[in-house]
Amino acid sequence: MRSKYRKKNKINVITLGCSKNIYDSEVLMGQLSANSIDVSHESSNNDANIIVVNTCGFIDSAKEESINTILEQSHNKRNGRIDKLFVTGCLSERYKSDLKTEIPEVDEYFGTKDLPLLLKRLGADYKQELIGERCLTTPQHYAYLKISEGCDRKCSFCAIPIMRGKHRSFPIQDLVAEAKNLAEKGVKELILIGQDLTYYGLDIYKDRSLSQLILQLAKVEGIHWIRLHYAFPTGFPKDVLQVMRDNPKVCNYIDIPLQHISNNVLKSMRRGTNSNKTKELIKYFRSQVPRVAIRTTLIVGYPGETEEDFKELLNFVKESKFDRLGVFTYSHEKDTHAYKLNDNISEEVKQQRADDIMEAQLSISYELNKKKIGNVYNVLFDRKVGDYFIGRTEHDSPDVDNEVLVNANKFYVRLGDFAKVKIVKIDNYDLFGELIS
Helix, strand or coil, rough: CCEEEEEECCEEECCCCCHHHHHHHHHHHHHHHHHHEEEEEECCCCCCCEEEEEEEECHHHHHHEEEHHHHHHHHHCCCCCCCCCEEEEEEHHHHHHHHHHHCCCCCCCCCCHHHHHHHCCCCCCCCCCCCCCCCCCCCCEEEEEEEECCCCCCCCCCHHHHHHHHHHHHHHHHHHHHHHHHHHHHCCEEECCCCCCHHCCCCCCCCHHHHHHHHHHHCCCCCCCCCCCEEECCCCCCCHHHHHHHCCCCEEEEECECCCHHHHHHHHHCCCCCCHHHHHHHHHHHHHHCCCCEEEEEECCCCCCCCCHHHHHHHHHHHHHCCCEEEEECCCCCHHHHCCCCCCCCCCHHHHHHHHHHHHHHHHHHHHCCCCCCCEEEEEEEECCCEEEEEEECCCCCCCCCCCCEEEECCCCCCCEEEEEEEEEEEEECCEEEECC
């Protein structure tokens, strides 16, 4: 058993959930480092005496993972492996009182807006002047850039506004300063994140200002790719498409969660759109940016989703041929508008519907990949695994999308660099290529 007495604390931060949580952990770590506190991220050295768990509370599976992680660290505290345990993030924001009762071993719980309080508890001062100062947990050549916090949408199934609050855009000058700071550290790709990118600017500039932000970020020397995540389909600012088409730094890529296509389900979900508008929006994207790769996410098993509703969704997927697609099974979340509805679809049916969607997408992905054989792409290389260097085209985001594999026994590329790659072979999701001069 490790002694509890030590000259200096060391903090290990564990992050669960989405890229927005990763960003928050990086900001926390940057503040701690600025206070000369030793901090690591998900270290396996077991040398930290203080643990901070940054939790996710989005859906049941995420909540379960967060709770299991807290319980694991509570066990370590009881056994003397760590001295202090703190919990922050979405799960803590939403269920703080319940967690205090159920897992009392945690020294203190903090919500999503409690960073100054958490820092104080960790013996650090919150430094307001540290705009853009973060400890990156991603590879050094790409970083997430959170442009807003919270959400004003009223989607029936979503608890994010409960956990993150109302939408708040961050000023363009602050985001540009952060981007410059990241570029100086070697970041080449900015991945713009927020609960809803399309709402950006309405609160502080009284206008949808995403295109203006992108244009300013594109001027930052050292930034080569700007990627857009989480664009809400209703009220999408179409001037963004012109910027994407005309500015070579803006990836021809859009992540737009459509959730469903049935009018009955969309109305109950309170998405503010309908089937025809959704289909027209996709057509418009492709007409304005012919090379655009569209990623979407869907929800199956929503209360009242009939077999006809699901078949309409499945046919929509087959017809639309999205470049990238993910599926969630509906999670019945307390305090959401949909919670009053009867969660009347079994988990088995939900999972079968998700499997059917992904089976269709598998065939679509394979057919789209076949068309890429012989093409040459600019690839940013992220890592090396076994015999392959692994990278991405502008059409692929880290961790969730397709990858490009190059045989490391035949070719060499420095990680974090771009290289031209000719595609020579494909599988269902990934591409295999050769470097060209």
